[in-house]
Amino acid sequence: MSSERRFRIQAVARATGLNSATLRAWERRYGVPAPERGENGYRMYSQQDIDLLQRMGGLIEAGHAPSDAARIAQASPPVEALPPLQAPEVPTPGPADAVREALLAATHALDGDALRAAVHRALTLGPAWRIHEEIFVPVLAEIGERWARGELTVSHEHFATEAISAALRDLLRLMEPPAGARRVLLACVDEELHSLPLLGVALLAAHAGWQPVTLGARTPPLALASAVQQLRPSAIALSATMARPNPEWHDYATAVGDVPWIIGGQAAMAAQGALETLGATVGASARDLVDFLAHVGPGRSP
Numbered sequence: 446m447s448s449e450r451r452f453r454i455q456a457v458a459r460a461t462g463l464n465s466a467t468l469r470a471w472e473r474r475y476g477v478p479a480p481e482r483g484e485n486g487y488r489m490y491s492q493q494d495i496d497l498l499q500r501m502g503g504l505i506e507a508g509h510a511p512s513d514a515a516r517i518a519q520a521s522p523p524v525e526a527l528p529p530l531q532a533p534e535v536p537t538p539g540p541a542d543a544v545r546e547a548l549l550a551a552t553h554a555l556d557g558d559a560l561r562a563a564v565h566r567a568l569t570l571g572p573a574w575r576i577h578e579e580i581f582v583p584v585l586a587e588i589g590e591r592w593a594r595g596e597l598t599v600s601h602e603h604f605a606t607e608a609i610s611a612a613l614r615d616l617l618r619l620m621e622p623p624a625g626a627r628r629v630l631l632a633c634v635d636e637e638l639h640s641l642p643l644l645g646v647a648l649l650a651a652h653a654g655w656q657p658v659t660l661g662a663r664t665p666p667l668a669l670a671s672a673v674q675q676l677r678p679s680a681i682a683l684s685a686t687m688a689r690p691n692p693e694w695h696d697y698a699t700a701v702g703d704v705p706w707i708i709g710g711q712a713a714m715a716a717q718g719a720l721e722t723l724g725a726t727v728g729a730s731a732r733d734l735v736d737f738l739a740h741v742g743p744g745r746s747p
């Protein structure tokens with residue numbers, strides 16, 4: 446490895462605003478970037494890798510599909526040098542850090558006023574999908590960790606989830622789809638109670654100009670099949686967090702018929718091979734939906 450400064454994935458995630466699952470997914474799918482590996486196997490990113498990621502992120506924000514953004518970012522050198530990454534040991538806390546901390550502190554204290562105030566501050570910090578990705582997703586993951594360590598109870602988790610879900614629903618209501626927008630049908634698989642991830646997916650669908658229709662938690666294959674019959678969606682997005690002993694992937698493949706489908710969440714990632722064999726696209730992060738929808742076609746029907 447060269448003597449040039451290298452950064453670990455968490456530092457790169459903080460510097461680029463992309464989460465680590467997205468960084469790994471872009472590397473796997475588009476080879477963007479291809480960081481060196483340290484002796485311990487950890488990814489070690491160079492400043493050039495970070496510049497490339499920032500270019501690709503900027504292109505996606507400007508409306509390019511991720512696959513196009515990857516190609517363009519790799520082909521075009523930066524017009525001007527981007528500011529170097531902050532040293533990972535001394536990250537400067539920004540407004541997003543402060544809001545994340547405030548959300549966690551309010552959750553610990555079960556303080557409704559403080560939680561509402563922190564959620565409102567979060568809503569001022571950028572476009573809806575970015576607020577979700579940079580603030581709500583890491584806070585929910587941290588709440589999950591603290592719950593698993595016994596530092597927070599289910600009441601704390603419900604308390605925070607309720608407020609964040611309400612905020613995401615409000616954001617979705619504000620993102621009126623354009624006239625003639627095509628439908629993407631969203632649902633959690635059977636027995637799946639983690640419906641909140643679907644709200645993030647719905648936000649990105651709306652951002653891409655599609656009309657999300659969300660069925661929510663615990664949607665058995667037959668219920669999905671009847672919704673597909675009735676709504677005739679142009680695409681289907683499913684979410685599966687918890688692994689189950691006998692997942693009915695085959696029944697879902699039947700339920701979707703010939704409608705293109707994507708499935709994400711931890712359980713879907715673990716069953717990637719089986720799902721792809723059944724014709725599904727497997728998404729590592731909600732952003733993968735944008736790429737998938739771009740391949741399905743324009744958000745508005747011709």
Ligand code: B12
Nearest residue numbers: 585586589637638639640641642682684709710728730731
């Ligand atoms: C809130 C929460 C709950 C709430 C859910 C409320 C709701 N309405 O959603 C409730 C209380 C119901 C719940 C219940 C349980 N939970 Co829970 N929960 C969480 C928590 C804290 C947040 C979940 C969340 O919304 N995350 C934010 C989302 C946006 O992130 P994500 O799920 O990682 O999704 C990302 C990607 O996977 C992807 N993605 C997901 N879906 C899709 C779909 C598409 C199409 C695409 C493209 C991408 C995509 O995009 C997302 C963003 O990038 C997590 C902690 C965590 N790390 O997530 C635990 C967590 C998921 N829960 C866990 C557990 C163990 C449980 C319970 C078994 C607890 C129990 N003993 O009862 C039950 C199981 C219920 C069930 N059968 O489904 C574990 C799961 C561990 C595992 N995989 O085995 C976690 C990780 C907590 C932990 N650290 O242990 N939970």
